[in-house]
Amino acid sequence: PPVAGVCVLLLSAPTVSAVSLSVGPNLQQFFRGSLVDLSCVDDGQTADGWTVKRTRGGLTEDCGAAPGFGGLLGSYCVVDLSALSETFWCEDSSGQQSDRVxxxxxxxxxxxxxxxxxxPVRTGSDVILRCRQRNGATVKAYFFIKGSSVGPKPEHIITNITQADEGLYSCSTDESGKSPQSSLRVRDPPKIIHPPPPHCPPPPSTSTNFAPPVETALTCPPCPPPPPHPSSLVVPVVAGLVSGLLLVLVLGGVLFLCSKLKGGGGADLWSCGGDGCLRRSVCLCCESPSCFSTCIICVSTTGGRCGLLMCGNSNQSLQSECFSLVM
Known part of the structure; x- marks a missing residue:
């Protein structure tokens, strides 16, 4: 006689951990003799120290250790499904267990x-239901969803799943009959708690009475940067004052030197563009700012022309500019 399908049961173990049983393919119903891969994972990674186990005849067996219970292929337990219903889970040496499947x-x-x-399916995800024959082919079928039916169609898609989609599902075809019923389980994704930014003071208390903490969606605003240390402002201020003082001293010294030498020693002056040029003495005093920046002191040369003695720079372009000022 036909054997009714047994729904997948997810039972809470005595001490449930974050490690879960991974199933491949992730299906509830199988034909006898099908192979399924089982492994213990923690956040998508293989969980070391955990073993796939099952119950049979009231006894607990380890994968690969008990006769007829699977074979180990790396971190996977490959099981040949032959019994009408079997329950599997993951367990470590301390007795912690995953959910049972x-x-x-x-x-x-x-x-x-x-x-x-x-x-279990996470809320907000999509699920595709299909009706499969023993030869592996999927066929058009009527899908029964918590008592109501849709179809016939090759597959039934449930989008944006919520808790309201939980319940018993099955399919039926005209040629091959009806499948067993199985339960679709929906689970909310885990909540992620973000720690507050560092160095933020706790919010001020509004009451002196003790009250349990209340979870809110508020987050601590970014902390303002610390004020600059007073000593960090002293260096640029002092450097600016020293630079200004040196500039005043240099300009004052040049003006003083030029004022002493200008026309000194009874030498003949040759006036060039409003500036004084000593023909036989040592100094040409340029009083305009532009003149100070290019030509500072000139002396007479042969042929009655004023030549360059010192410029702000020794390159040829500045020398030519100095000559043009005193010619």
Whole structure:
């Protein structure tokens, strides 16, 4: 006689941890003799120190250790499903356990099975249900959803799943009959708690009475940068004052030197563009700012022309400019 499918059961273990049982393919219903890969994972990574276990005849068995219970392939336990219903879970040496998963294994007389996830589905995700024959082909079917039916169609898609989509599902075809019922489980994603930014003081208390903390969506605003240390402002201020003082001293010294030498020693002056040029003495005093920046002191040369003695720079372009000022 046909054997009714057994729904997947997710049972809470005595001490449930974050480690979960990974199932591949992630289906609840299988035909007898199908292979399934089981492994223990923690946040998508292999969980070291955990073992896949099952119960059979009231006894607990370890994968790869008990006769007829799977084979180890790396971190995977490869199981040949033969019993009509088997329950599996992960467990470590301290006794912590994952959620338990049971598979519905169909006999040779069952014509179709419903492809439905064995593990809980996260809210907001999508699920595709299909009706599959023993030869592996998917066929058009009527899908029964918590008592109502849709179809016939190749697949039934549930989008943006919520808790309201939980319930019993099955499929049926005209040629191969009806599949067993299986339960679709929906679970909210884990909440992520973000720590407050560092160095932020706690919010001020508004009451002296003790009250349990209340979870809010407020976050601590970014902390303002610390004020600059007073000593960090002294260096640029002092440097500016010293630079200004040196500039005043240099300009004052040049003006004083020029005022002493201008026309000194009874030498003949040759006036060039309003500036004094000593023909036989030492100094040409340039009083305009532009003149100070290019030509500072000139002396007479042969032929009655004023030549360059010192400029702000020794390159040829400045020398030519100095000559042009005193010619």
């Amino acid at each position: 049971s598979f519905s294994v169909q006999s040779d007389t069952t014509g179709v099975i419903l492809e439905i996830p064995a593990l």
